[in-house]
Amino acid sequence: MRANVQFLLGDKPRVIEDIDPTMTVLEYLRGPAHRTGTKEGCAEGDCGACTVVLAEPDETGEGLTYRAVNSCIQFVPSLDGKQLITVEDLKARNGQLHPVQEAMCSSEASQCGFCTPGIVMSLFAMDRNTSSDALEEGATSDHIMDTLAGNLCRCTGYGPILAAAGSIRKDSDDKFAAAEADVLRQLNVFAEGEMMSVRNPKRSYFAPRTIAELTGLLSDMPHAQIVAGLTDVGLWVTKQHRELDTLISISAVSELKEISITEKHIDIGAGVTLSDAHETLASYYPDLDEFIRRFASIQIRNAGTVGGNIANGSPIGDLPPAFIALNATLVLRKGEATREILLEEFFIEYGKQDRQLGEFVERVLVPLPRDDEAFACYKISKRFEQDISAVCAAFRVRVEDGQVSEVRVAFGGMAGTPKRARSCEAALFGQPWTEATVRNAMQSLNGDFTPMTDMRSSADYRSLAARNLLMKFYLETTDQAPEQRVSEMTGGRHGHIG
Numbered sequence: 001m002r003a004n005v006q007f008l009l010g011d012k013p014r015v016i017e018d019i020d021p022t023m024t025v026l027e028y029l030r031g032p033a034h035r036t037g038t039k040e041g042c043a044e045g046d047c048g049a050c051t052v053v054l055a056e057p058d059e060t061g062e063g064l065t066y067r068a069v070n071s072c073i074q075f076v077p078s079l080d081g082k083q084l085i086t087v088e089d090l091k092a093r094n095g096q097l098h099p100v101q102e103a104m105c106s107s108e109a110s111q112c113g114f115c116t117p118g119i120v121m122s123l124f125a126m127d128r129n130t131s132s133d134a135l136e137e138g139a140t141s142d143h144i145m146d147t148l149a150g151n152l153c154r155c156t157g158y159g160p161i162l163a164a165a166g167s168i169r170k171d172s173d174d175k176f177a178a179a180e181a182d183v184l185r186q187l188n189v190f191a192e193g194e195m196m197s198v199r200n201p202k203r204s205y206f207a208p209r210t211i212a213e214l215t216g217l218l219s220d221m222p223h224a225q226i227v228a229g230l231t232d233v234g235l236w237v238t239k240q241h242r243e244l245d246t247l248i249s250i251s252a253v254s255e256l257k258e259i260s261i262t263e264k265h266i267d268i269g270a271g272v273t274l275s276d277a278h279e280t281l282a283s284y285y286p287d288l289d290e291f292i293r294r295f296a297s298i299q300i301r302n303a304g305t306v307g308g309n310i311a312n313g314s315p316i317g318d319l320p321p322a323f324i325a326l327n328a329t330l331v332l333r334k335g336e337a338t339r340e341i342l343l344e345e346f347f348i349e350y351g352k353q354d355r356q357l358g359e360f361v362e363r364v365l366v367p368l369p370r371d372d373e374a375f376a377c378y379k380i381s382k383r384f385e386q387d388i389s390a391v392c393a394a395f396r397v398r399v400e401d402g403q404v405s406e407v408r409v410a411f412g413g414m415a416g417t418p419k420r421a422r423s424c425e426a427a428l429f430g431q432p433w434t435e436a437t438v439r440n441a442m443q444s445l446n447g448d449f450t451p452m453t454d455m456r457s458s459a460d461y462r463s464l465a466a467r468n469l470l471m472k473f474y475l476e477t478t479d480q481a482p483e484q485r486v487s488e489m490t491g492g493r494h495g496h497i498g
């Protein structure tokens with residue numbers, strides 16, 4: 001095993017040994033790397049002041065993809081094999097500012113400046129990942145809102161920042177374009193080495209590259225903490241000050257990063273990030289497009305994985321209710337043995353999942369859509385973006401000869417686990433798909449759940465929202481769809497049925 005972390009810091013190779021494997025990238029930058037441009041605001045992935053960009057080979061292997069991430073909740077070993085770009089790297093050798101920095105200056109989009117490096121890095125990733133053609137007229141407002149949803153500014157006001165973002169035009173000859181082939185070559189050299197394992201006297205961190213290596217490590221160390229995108233685990237360290245002794249990351253396991261379409265399923269490896277799953281899921285289930293756009297921020301979606309969102313067992317995770325309504329199956333693996341269970345059966349009770357010691361989530365199988373069925377999912381949260389759900393609802397209904405022939409209703413935020421609403425389903429099944437049936441089923445929901453009151457919402461609000469979301473879904477499958485807050489959501493997006 002290789003006992004160091006290898007990466008590029010800007011254009012310079014770095015090999016780090018003897019570090020605490022849970023040192024955050026932000027601590028590394030502001031400490032040993034003496035790069036204080038990157039700021040700490042919240043240390044929990046919310047404010048974006050710590051945003052940096054990681055470049056990795058893209059899916060063709062011939063170019064780079066640039067991902068903005070929150071350095072405050074990434075550990076240094078997660079840099080292995082990547083290029084880390086910080087705000088210090090942006091200007092040219094002759095001192096010329098990058099077009100993104102120029103745009104921020106000329107729009108007067110900075111006041112105290114604390115959020116500015118993070119905003120610049122989010123916009124830099126947008127600039128790098130967007131073609132010149134797409135930026136010819138400037139980025140669309142949707143694109144800008146998505147790009148900046150994870151960056152908070154407490155003093156400038158967002159007007160000038162959005163104006164700066166809209167004024168960016170791509171400089172196809174900037175130094176990053178010129179250096180891409182060389183960076184790719186160096187990253188490919190890193191990829192050739194052995195599995196990384198770094199340790200200090202307190203803890204160790206392993207990054208297997210194949211399922212065989214992963215199962216071997218888990219069989220030797222079944223109590224090790226599995227980690228993936230670190231968007232939950234990072235906070236255990238920065239906020240809860242937990243001491244983790246052995247960490248096994250699944251992020252470099254190539255088989256777990258695959259997403260494929262089989263005859264019946266969308267087959268998603270547990271290590272696929274929310275960003276990478278987004279387009280495929282949305283192409284089969286258009287309702288998941290906006291739903292995933294509302295999942296945290298780009299920075300979190302670039303790191304957080306589909307498997308992590310399920311395995312963490314959170315009652316307010318966004319994907320589980322949607323996937324349960326879609327009748328998804330989970331594939332778990334321990335050594336050579338794999339088993340499949342319905343996703344809904346994975347969640348036993350609050351904090352308890354059907355996962356054995358040394359077992360890990362390998363894949364999730366989401367059935368492909370069928371004709372004559374409608375699917376929708378909704379997220380209710382206090383803020384539109386970058387907020388955790390108070391209630392999440394997902395509905396899938398099939399109507400044949402005017403009657404409900406299949407139905408699945410699932411909620412998050414209503415119980416200690418993501419859960420199906422069996423009484424509600426029973427009240428809908430076999431009935432005509434009419435308002436009267438739906439009103440009756442809304443009452444049945446009261447028997448399905450006894451939600452709690454917490455900082456996100458009162459129990460009464462949750463119950464009322466759950467009932468009303470069912471009616472909203474029904475109306476959207478007819479020609480009586482209510483007006484929506486968001487323009488793209490208007491007008492019968494789930495198809496008419498019945």
Ligand SMILES: Cc1cc2nc3c(=O)[nH]c(=O)nc-3n(C[C@H](O)[C@H](O)[C@H](O)COP(=O)(O)OP(=O)(O)OC[C@H]3O[C@@H](n4cnc5c(N)ncnc54)[C@H](O)[C@@H]3O)c2cc1C
Nearest residue numbers: 045228229230231232233296304305308309311317318361
């Ligand atoms: C600012 C912020 C906003 C967020 N917003 C949302 C949101 O809007 N919606 C939402 O649902 N969540 C949200 N989250 C929570 C989190 O980002 C997601 O749940 C994410 O998908 C977790 O994935 P990860 O890869 O980062 O998991 P990690 O943090 O790496 O791991 C989380 C847990 O899952 C386990 N685990 C991970 N992968 C596997 C595997 N393959 N097999 C077995 N166990 C595994 C780990 O052991 C750990 O217990 C947010 C988090 C932050 C910090």
Ligand code: FES
Nearest residue numbers: 041042043048072
């Ligand atoms: S410091 Fe706030 S997101 Fe990292």
Ligand code: FES
Nearest residue numbers: 111112113153154
């Ligand atoms: S300029 Fe002060 S926080 Fe944004």
